[in-house]
Amino acid sequence: MALTTNYLGLKLKNPLIASASSLNSRLDNIRRLEDAGVGAIVLPSVFQEQIEAEADEVSCRVDAYAESSPEAQSYFSGAIANPYGMGPDSYLNLVRRARAAVGVPVIASLNGSSRAGWTDFARLIEQAGASALELNMYHVPTDLLESGQVIEARYSEIVEAVCGTVALPVAVKLTPYLSSIGHFAEQLVGRGAAGLVLFNRLLEPDIDLLRMKLTDRLDLSEPEEMRLPMLWIAILSGRTKASLAASTGVSDVDGVVKYLLAGADAVMTTSALLRHGVGYMSTLVDGLRTWMEEREIASLDDMRGMMSWLRSRDQSVYSRANYIRILGHYAAP
Structure with a gap:
């Protein structure tokens, strides 16, 4: 029974990846994830705003004191905390310690929406020993004058700049809110991206009617949210040279299997681990192995993409034809 998979050119012992979350900021949890059989670990993100804030603070301090004491420059360091309680220096230290603590690949994560600060810090992440780098493109286009072309061009420039700076594989x-996901995905691959993670969830606010204010509660993803990323993984599988990682909605082994059948090279989860603890990773890995054994499937290669667009007997299930067919057969209660 072979659970091994290739993701970003890295050979993983299985396709299960612990995606970026607060759990992965603690070294004891990182070790426990390895003990539970995880294939790879994505560290929590360091944020563009954090990198920029540190750079601004250092610049201000240097400008203020450099004339009185040139040696003072060596004492300045940013200490602005990010949501996980880590500044850039602490983050780099986490990368080093995680790589020393476990044998599975450790993937660093950069979160932002513009080019500023990314390339320099990506180089530092590479020097710290990360196995790969994940660029988390999180941007809500609130500017009504900003076109989709402008946003996608900026993302492409970021990817090209980072990939041109480091030798690390970049995902x-x-x-999902892009004008043409497949076309844009291929543009990013052409700019150097080795992998695509589908998808990042936007955190939408709700309205508290009692207090008449916006709320920003974080809700963990649910299995029904799998359908959109599963659709695009199925469409892209076998048609792009990039590795495909599924993200969002994995709560049990059924979700893992569905993503693999759609064509994912790796399956990421955070919500399941936050709900059940890092030890739940072993339940997912063992469950995948059992599912394959019961069906006498010898390796992931034998099942990956079995339900993809490319291998489907009826490709219309992924198109407008199926949309019309579903509506036509729907019976109202």
């Missing part, structure tokens, strides 16, 4: 975590 891009995409939002």
Whole structure:
């Protein structure tokens, strides 16, 4: 029974990846994930705003004191915390310690929406020993004058700049709200992206009617949210040279299997681990092995993409024809 898979040119012992979350900021959890059989670990993101804030603070301090004491420059360091309680220096230290603590690949994560600060810090992440780098493109286009072309061009420039700076394999975590996902995905691959993570969830606010204010509660993803990323993984599988990682909605082994059948090279989960603890990773790995054994499937290669667009007997299930067919057969209660 072979659970091994290739993701970003890295050979993983299985396709299960612990995606970026607060759990992965602790070294004891990182070790426990390896003990539970995880294939790879994505560290929590360091944020563009954090990198820029540190650079601004250092610049201000240097400008203020450099004339009085040139040696003072060596004492300046940013200490602005990000949501996980880590500044850039602490993040780089986490990368080093995680790589020393476990044998599975450790993937660093950069979160932002513009080019500023990314390339320099990507180089530092590479020097710290990360196995790969994930670029988390999170941007809500609130500017009504900003076109989709402008946004996608900026993302492409970021990917090209980072990939041109480091030798690390780079994955891009995409939002589903793009004009043509398949075309844009291929543009990113042409700019150097080795992998695509589908998808990043936008955190939408809700309205508290009692207090008449916006709320920003974080809700963990649910299995029904799998359908959109599963659709695009199925469409892209076998048609792009990039590795495909599924993200969102994995709560049990059924979700893992569905993503693999659609064509994912790797399956990421955070919500399941936050709900059940890092030890739940072993349940997912063992469950996948059992599912394959019961069906006498010898390797992931034998099942990956079995339900993809490319291998489907009826490709219309992924197109407008199926949309019309579903509506035509729907019976109202």
